[in-house]
Amino acid sequence: MLTKIVAGLTGVLLLSSPLAAEETGLFNTLSLTPDVAVKAAQAALKSCRDGGYQVAVAVVDRGGNMQVMIRDRFAGPHTPDTAYRKAWTAVSFRTATGDMATSLNEGTVSAGVRHVTGALMVGGGVMFEAQGTVIGAIGVSGAPPGASEAASIDRACAEAGIEAISGTLEGF
Numbered sequence: 611m612l613t614k615i616v617a618g619l620t621g622v623l624l625l626s627s628p629l630a631a632e633e634t635g636l637f638n639t640l641s642l643t644p645d646v647a648v649k650a651a652q653a654a655l656k657s658c659r660d661g662g663y664q665v666a667v668a669v670v671d672r673g674g675n676m677q678v679m680i681r682d683r684f685a686g687p688h689t690p691d692t693a694y695r696k697a698w699t700a701v702s703f704r705t706a707t708g709d710m711a712t713s714l715n716e717g718t719v720s721a722g723v724r725h726v727t728g729a730l731m732v733g734g735g736v737m738f739e740a741q742g743t744v745i746g747a748i749g750v751s752g753a754p755p756g757a758s759e760a761a762s763i764d765r766a767c768a769e770a771g772i773e774a775i776s777g778t779l780e781g782f
Contacts, residue, residue, distance in 0.1 A: 638744045639672065646775050647677040648747070650738075654771030655685030656725050663763060665769065668693040672745050675700050682752070689751040695728055696735030696749030696764070702726075708733030708765050711776050712758070734764025738772045740779040748772060770778050 637781040642650075647669040658665040659682065666681040666689035681690050691742075696707050703710060703723065710723070710731040724731060733756070748771045753763035 630756045640740050640743055641671055642678060642746050646778055650771040650775045651678040651680050651747055653774030654748060654767045657770035658767040660751055663753035665750050666690045666693040668697045668749045670697040670701055670747050685752045686752040692751035695730035697747040699729045700735035700737045701747035704737060707731050707735035708762055733762030734768055736765060736768040736772060753754060
């Protein structure tokens, strides 16, 4: 009988401890709705079109899973895969791909990241956040390079996509 009481009290103590939430095996995350992901992709596409560029735009969720892919009529055949890889890289490494391209030079400690399968450190992939948490990324491919990787035209279009949904994300 005493063993059952001790076991019961131990269970109550565990359930009331801060670790109890972790022990349930569940957690909550924020995710983009498909409508918001489409809005971001369309705004990025429009930004590039307004500049005279035909591109592909990819939006991925926090896990790097494709949510949206739009390829403009005359964008090159490589652009959908490249846009996806830029978005995937940005969300995976939690940084803009153009910034990675300039900071991962050969001989640096982090240079090995360049060899991660699927990663693409070329300007145009930008992550976005809500409540201080990375919830996805957008990648754009097809515009000519800008003055630097960090200031690429693809990146500017991606940032226009993020700007289009920023009001929606601020509400969370």
